[in-house]
Amino acid sequence: MAKIPSVGRLHLGSQGFQVSAQGLGCMGMSSGSYGTPPPEEEMIPLIRHAIISKGITFLDTSDVYGPFTNEVLVGKAIKGNREKVQLATKFGVSFADGKPDIRGDPGYVRAACEASLKRLDVDCIDLYYQHRIDTKVPIEVTTGEMKKLVEEGKIKYIGLSEASASTIRRAHAVHPITAVQLEWSLWTRDAEEEIIPTCRELGIGIVPYSPLGRGFLSSGAKLVENLKDNDFRKALPKFRAENLERNNVTFEKICEIASRKGCSPGQLALAWIHHQGNDVSPIPGTTKVKNLEENIGALSVKLTPKEMKEIENVVSTCGFFGDRYGEVFKNLTWMNSETPPLSSWKNAV
Template sequence: MAETPSVGRLQLGCEGFEVSVQGLGCMGMSYGYGPPKPDEEMISLIRHAVISKGVTFLDTSEVYGPFTNEVLVGKAIKGIRDKVQIATKFGCRFVEGKPQLRGDPAYVRAACEESLKRLDVDCIDLYYQHRVDTKVPIEVTIGEMKKLVEEGKIKYIGLSEASASTIRRAHAIHPITAVQLEWSLWSRDAEEEIIPTCRELGIGIVPYSPLGRGFLSSGGKLLESLTDSDYRKTVPRFEAKNLEKNNVAFERISDIASKKGCSPGQLALSWVHHQGNDVSPIPGTTKVKNLEENIGALSVKLTHEEMKEIENVLSTCGIFGDRCCDDHKEFLWPNSETPPLSSWKGLK
């Protein structure tokens, strides 16, 4: 396993927002991946990441919990607020078990105020629209977020799972600092249009699930440890028939990693880091040893030939199953176009 290096810094976007080269996704501490973990353990993990390792870019959302993850992060950063960059999100809540999206101005403002209270901070560093509300023109949503910037309640604006055209429309209203998207060795669709658009506009890229929701670290055996409440049990790629096929690619990745003297997860995460100096992935974990392993990916150096070899494994073996369950597909790009601004007459 590669040794743990110190985590460097990079700039997201064109407005001077500086974050750690690798961030920390906090969702799984409270939500999505089985029962919530003990607060005291997660607070200790976050503080270790920030203080001891320099991983200062922390990612959360109002929907994680819901709400409890922001409270957890707020507790963890007490006394070290000046050392961290807090990214949180609005616009996706569950009503009777079904996701509901809101991007209207009243909701944008109310959600921001609530997140500020839960995080117990005066200002949010990076505020994302978690999922695009296709009922509201993106210009209207970003217009309200722009007001929040002007009022000092947020510093920078981000989008998550937005299409290229939506990103362009949003950026025309106010500079978009970062776009969060799923990007890993087994989720590469964004490379065709979204990532080039971000780079054309000078927008930073924040890959979530850079380890394929844990698959690229553990392979098929991951399923053995998942509880019934784990979201991944609803994801087609983790269905038994697909997992067996996907495991062929994992074994090939493991062979390459063994030759490099690193873990499969480190190899996969290193591949993401090698995509450019405008990319800050946010792998999540609830264990210190996994945090250390993820940071160790920064010391795994890949040549151009090795990058191609790794990519060829996935293209040759194939990836089987969709990246999300059917209920969520409509909330992911490219299904995220909003109506034209001229059609907006407010909520009825």
């Protein structure tokens, strides 16, 4: 049997949680966000290939992906290899009445966890994130219910996604937060100002999603030519015509550096994330073995401080244009969210 290549491991957070240095985002395998997903019979072998043959054992899913079908898919894929996998899923985006709603009330937290355990067909979730922050419920209340789930053995570690620095601090005071998931890449760097320093001060691991800029940092503007009509990226500001051409200029500069390094632009972008620290495990997603293996190849790209500075100078000089979400998701709570004080909840109940 061929030797299984190692992608390396790192500690995520300060509570002893070890994961593969690069994870696998599973959203696109069954979510319609990027168009019609591939058939399940193609995705299960892909996940197993990542785990068994490539050592990518940190898997990321959510109840809202599908919705619900992605957790079922991941559960099937890890059957027989549960002990090798660090399984992360999320709660918080509800479509109970047909419209998206952000929820963090205790009853919902518990019900969502129980439902995810059943769909994943596991006894315990390794890392359970609040997917988006409910601005109606104090973070202490939500985290307090998650703490109970830890004590009951239903989850091992607690995470937050798209929380503000102050929300992270308040949650961490209730129970140690192991990881914060956020969008971080060469074209989305706002978290570097306050959120990432806060995580490092508190000993919280960082899990960047969309580390390839939703595919742009791998393919540039030509990516848009191949997007399906129902791919939500078409509505994102960075992909709109008025920004796309300017963003492609920056991409071409990145390509020049990648060419000198003997790697693809996507590998260079991922390598840049990997070089941010040993507390960072990005979760690029893919539905193709070829792309999976290319992403893993980024771990072999070594960047000197001079090269890191060159890459960052290109981005800061040329820039990437367009907001992360714009008006597309204006009815949802998306970024750096705050919650009301705990006293407001006590008074309410």
